[in-house]
Amino acid sequence: MKGVIVEMDMYYKIRSYYNDGKSIRWIARTLGISRQTVKKYCSGNTIPGIRKEYHRDNTIVTDDVEQFILDCFKEDEAEGLKKQQHTAKRIYDRLVEEQGFTGGESTIRKAVNDLQKELDVPAQADMPLEYDPGDAIQIDWGECTVYLDGVRTKLYSFCGRLCYSCDIFVQLFRTQNLEAFLEAQQRMFDYFGGIPNRLIFDNAKVAVKEGFGKHAVATDGYRAFAAHYAFKTDFCNIASGNEKGLVENLVGYSRRNFMVPVPRAKSIEELNEHLLTKCLAYRDKHKIASHENTVREAYCIEKTYLHAIPAYRYDTSRTATPDVGDYSTVRFEKNNYSVPIKYLRKTVTVKGYADKVLILYRGKLIATFDRLYGSGKTAYRLEHYIDLLERKPRCVFQAKPVRETVAEELIDWGKQLPGGNAEMVKLLRLCVDYGEEKVLEAKYSLPIGVVPTVDIIRSQLHIKPETNVLMISGDIDVNSSDLTKFDEKCGVS
Numbered sequence: 001m002k003g004v005i006v007e008m009d010m011y012y013k014i015r016s017y018y019n020d021g022k023s024i025r026w027i028a029r030t031l032g033i034s035r036q037t038v039k040k041y042c043s044g045n046t047i048p049g050i051r052k053e054y055h056r057d058n059t060i061v062t063d064d065v066e067q068f069i070l071d072c073f074k075e076d077e078a079e080g081l082k083k084q085q086h087t088a089k090r091i092y093d094r095l096v097e098e099q100g101f102t103g104g105e106s107t108i109r110k111a112v113n114d115l116q117k118e119l120d121v122p123a124q125a126d127m128p129l130e131y132d133p134g135d136a137i138q139i140d141w142g143e144c145t146v147y148l149d150g151v152r153t154k155l156y157s158f159c160g161r162l163c164y165s166c167d168i169f170v171q172l173f174r175t176q177n178l179e180a181f182l183e184a185q186q187r188m189f190d191y192f193g194g195i196p197n198r199l200i201f202d203n204a205k206v207a208v209k210e211g212f213g214k215h216a217v218a219t220d221g222y223r224a225f226a227a228h229y230a231f232k233t234d235f236c237n238i239a240s241g242n243e244k245g246l247v248e249n250l251v252g253y254s255r256r257n258f259m260v261p262v263p264r265a266k267s268i269e270e271l272n273e274h275l276l277t278k279c280l281a282y283r284d285k286h287k288i289a290s291h292e293n294t295v296r297e298a299y300c301i302e303k304t305y306l307h308a309i310p311a312y313r314y315d316t317s318r319t320a321t322p323d324v325g326d327y328s329t330v331r332f333e334k335n336n337y338s339v340p341i342k343y344l345r346k347t348v349t350v351k352g353y354a355d356k357v358l359i360l361y362r363g364k365l366i367a368t369f370d371r372l373y374g375s376g377k378t379a380y381r382l383e384h385y386i387d388l389l390e391r392k393p394r395c396v397f398q399a400k401p402v403r404e405t406v407a408e409e410l411i412d413w414g415k416q417l418p419g420g421n422a423e424m425v426k427l428l429r430l431c432v433d434y435g436e437e438k439v440l441e442a443k444y445s446l447p448i449g450v451v452p453t454v455d456i457i458r459s460q461l462h463i464k465p466e467t468n469v470l471m472i473s474g475d476i477d478v479n480s481s482d483l484t485k486f487d488e489k490c491g492v493s
Helices: 008-019 024-031 035-042 063-079 088-099 105-118 178-192 220-229 241-258 268-285 295-303 386-391 408-415 421-434 436-444 454-461 484-489
Strands: 136-148 151-162 168-173 198-201 208-210 232-235 318-320 329-332 335-338 349-352 356-361 364-370
Touching: 008 024, 008 035, 024 035, 035 063, 035 088, 063 088, 063 105, 088 105, 136 178, 136 241, 136 268, 151 178, 151 241, 168 178, 168 241, 168 268, 178 220, 220 232, 241 268, 268 295, 329 349, 335 364, 386 421, 408 421, 408 436, 421 436, 421 454, 436 454
Parallel strands: 136 198, 198 232
Antiparallel strands: 136 151, 151 168, 318 349, 329 335, 349 356, 356 364
């Protein structure tokens, strides 16, 4: 059975850190290796490249094996995941893989059972915490299921809670990427009306480049965001739920109270407006049992301690500068978006936000889309291709920007028009100019028996100019005149 072997560079780091007084746990986390590997090499008694020979002993559980089992128990306690804990089988497998254990699985099962009985100690209690006004906000992510335009969809809920007043903020996003993470916090600052001294949260991958808890090092992108809004980051220690217990409670509370029954909406924007209404109602009506003030009363106090939001709004987007391809599309994050054909082969700027994609040319906005997630998808705009279709009408019924954006009813109608492809293009031009709904409304408004040609629909859509009316406020002064001579001519005495 092979022992654990590390490269010489890794061995050097282990020995150096250990000689500097770093703990085995710290070294393991920093280097991304197991504590057992660190223990094996830290003292210098074992050199990389040397394989340890093991002899099978099915009956004796050594001190090292016992310590390994106890370390597994400690890992479970630290992680705090009830559904992801070591079983006796998993401990046995790790002993074989990582320590070269040659004993039987039943031996380890008995040892695990005996040690669990010896360590049957009540769980550690959490320490109650108290915060000053404006000190901190706790943030966290949760998951929920909703129906967007009738489609069952999994979304991620961003939850933020002021630690003093317990005021809440909840919004939904399609993903937990960096753009969503930054935008969520930005919206939260706007909602609370200011910025606290600290943000408390887990070691989010999008914000932490290495380390855990107090040893965590933020990414350059997140450090720039934190610097702009001038708050400190306070990363939680592993298995220290009490450090952000307020927001963990909020994740569950919002899911049970705001997401039951399962919400249904046309868009994520509609859902988020609904959630803001729920948050405002919570502020107005809720009172924490252990607090003297209501949430609103406490929030009004806390708001005065929050720092002002900078006038410049930090750009939370992921930015790219692709060239427009032959099909008048640009690629961004594995998906494609159309632009007007006049920008063909030009270099544009794409800004990807949490839910939106903006495309600009020399600082001018030329297209906006809902952001696509996944890969291999393309979002088209009919108006981007209408000029090309007018020059090449023969392809209108096969054109993807038509087939993927135009209602099937309109396409079927176009196939029945007497002018063929050219008339279909004219119909699409009306859709671009007036909108599909108005074009269909004009069709349905025609008397029975009238054939809905493009010319007739165009006449129906024509908007008559309003009559110019001069509005005068107040009375008008009129000078009196002598009408005597006029009266005499008319025979009026």
